[in-house]
Amino acid sequence: MAHRPLAWVLSSLQTIAFEYIGSLVQTNAFKGFTDLLFIILEKVGSKFPVISSLYLDLYRDIVSKELALLQLKKNERVLVVGGGSLPATPMLITMATKASIDIIDKDPEAVAAGQRFIHTYHLDDKLKVINTNALQYPMASYEVIIILYGVKQPDKVLEYIASQVSEKTHIILRVITDDKGTIGDKTIDIDKQFIIKGRARSTTLGSFESLMLVKKS
Numbered sequence: 001m002a003h004r005p006l007a008w009v010l011s012s013l014q015t016i017a018f019e020y021i022g023s024l025v026q027t028n029a030f031k032g033f034t035d036l037l038f039i040i041l042e043k044v045g046s047k048f049p050v051i052s053s054l055y056l057d058l059y060r061d062i063v064s065k066e067l068a069l070l071q072l073k074k075n076e077r078v079l080v081v082g083g084g085s086l087p088a089t090p091m092l093i094t095m096a097t098k099a100s101i102d103i104i105d106k107d108p109e110a111v112a113a114g115q116r117f118i119h120t121y122h123l124d125d126k127l128k129v130i131n132t133n134a135l136q137y138p139m140a141s142y143e144v145i146i147i148l149y150g151v152k153q154p155d156k157v158l159e160y161i162a163s164q165v166s167e168k169t170h171i172i173l174r175v176i177t178d179d180k181g182t183i184g185d186k187t188i189d190i191d192k193q194f195i196i197k198g199r200a201r202s203t204t205l206g207s208f209e210s211l212m213l214v215k216k217s
Contacts, residue, residue, distance in 0.1 A: 052117065056088050058204055063092040065200035066146070066172050069212045072097050076143040079104065081134045082151035085113035087127070089148060094126045103129045104137055139164040149174040149208060155187040162193040162215055170197075171213040178207070 072078070076099070080090045083103035090101040105111050111131040118127045130137070134157050139145060145165070151157055154173070161171060171194070176184040181199070183190070190196060190213065198212035 052086055055086055056092060059088045059092055061204050062200060062202035062210060063089055065202060066210050067096060069198040069200055070144060070170055072099055077141055078144045079139060079142040080146045081157060082148040083114050083129060085110045086117055087114045089146065090127055091121060091123060094123055100126050103127060104132050104134055106133045135160050144170050146172040165215060167215050167217045173211045173213055174208055176207050177209040
């Protein structure tokens with residue numbers, strides 16, 4: 001009962017910050033605010049179940065739409081880049097599909113917090129968190145790679161992935177786009193090495209969009 005007021009407050013903040021403000025601000029100018037908000041939610045949420053539960057709910061819609069794009073096959077190797085302190089996306093994918101997923105993050109504190117949170121949901125046998133730099137981690141063996149919003153230098157991460165994977169690898173990239181689908185981060189050049197095979201957007205995340213990419217042959 002005591003958690004209900006807090007849950008209402010957090011849910012209201014989520015609606016204001018992501019659904020309302022995010023729908024209005026459709027450029028990368030919103031990035032500094034959202035980065036900070038996500039970091040706070042992750043770090044606090046990893047310690048308090050009522051917040052972490054709401055944080056998971058925030059991602060359910062977009063994850064279900066991404067899974068519809070990916071059509072994950074049994075035993076496909078999945079990598080999530082930038083898991084953070086509260087690895088909601090890989091957790092929700094595993095809950096929905098039973099997939100085993102490797103998660104990488106270069107922040108050792110976030111990795112430790114992520115491992116603890118995964119343990120509370122008894123998903124240790126499915127989710128492996130690795131403390132490493134995405135620009136140094138071998139990716140050639142993965143059939144699916146998901147680059148979460150908040151990953152630093154996404155342009156360089158994409159270039160590195162292109163040098164590692166084949167045309168059969170499916171890549172999900174989360175970005176901010178405007179109402180015409182134009183990516184707010186001008187450093188990212190999708191057309192240089194990739195083809196967009198599908199798109200998904202969730203109103204719970206404002207102007208965030210997930211792009212499904214494959215490498216050009």
